[in-house]
Amino acid sequence: MKGFINTKASLLLLIILLASNCLDISKAQECRPSGVVKGKEAPPGQCNKENDSDCCADGKMYPVYECSPPVSAHTKAHLTLNSFEKGGDGGGPSECDNKYHSDEKAVVALSTGWFNHKSRCLHNITITANGRSVVAMVVDECDSTRGCDKDHDYQPPCDNNIVDASKAVWEALAIPRNQWGWYDITWSYA
Ligand SMILES: *[C@@H]1O[C@H](CO)[C@@H](O)[C@H](O)[C@H]1NC(C)=O
Ligand SMILES: *[C@@H]1O[C@H](CO)[C@@H](O)[C@H](O)[C@H]1NC(C)=O
Helix, strand or coil, X not given: CHHHHHHHHXXXXXXXXXXXXXXXXXXXXXXXXXXXXXXXXXXXXXXXXXXXXXXXXXXXEEEECCXXXXXXXXXXXEEEECCCCCCCCCCXXXXXXXXXXXXXXXXXXXXXXXXXXXXXXXXXXXXXXCCEEEEEEEEEEEXXXXXXXXXXXXXXXCCCCEEEECHHHHHHCCCCHXXXXXXXXXXXXX
């Protein structure tokens, strides 16, 4: 009898596990690419590879996204490094305020879906990683809808889950220098 209950219990557990797995898959599929852009090779002198920036490969297809994953109290994202200073790899001034921002200020760009038509502009988010947290201001968009063109320094479109952050953010999180450029984080609205 005991063995029978255990079999029933483990069968139930298996069903629950399978069901929750399916739910996870449907969640992950909520934000699908809206299309692709085809990579073009950057003309000589274009596409700055500093700070782990990537350049489009000729003929490679890159997915583009209008959406980002849902925001929660612990939204998973990838932290990347950007300079919002004049002459930095961020290109022109920030989209939110048409200004440049010092590398010493904790500022970020969010992927298109999270940027949500400027609705997060000049609001703060809390970024958590490496056992620390930092509050940073949203000043720009990391464009997930376009890329591989002159306007984007021949870099691929942003992934849909990027928090592109100034040096000050990386320093506040005390992330070792040799790991700068790409880091798993969570964030939430501050
Ligand atoms: C790379 O990042 C550093 C630190 O933020 C910054 O000083 C430098 O200007 C960046 N390079 C480019 C090309 O933006
Ligand atoms: C965001 O943080 C900055 C610096 O701490 C602060 O000056 C600003 O008022 C904050 N913005 C909002 C909308 O809370």
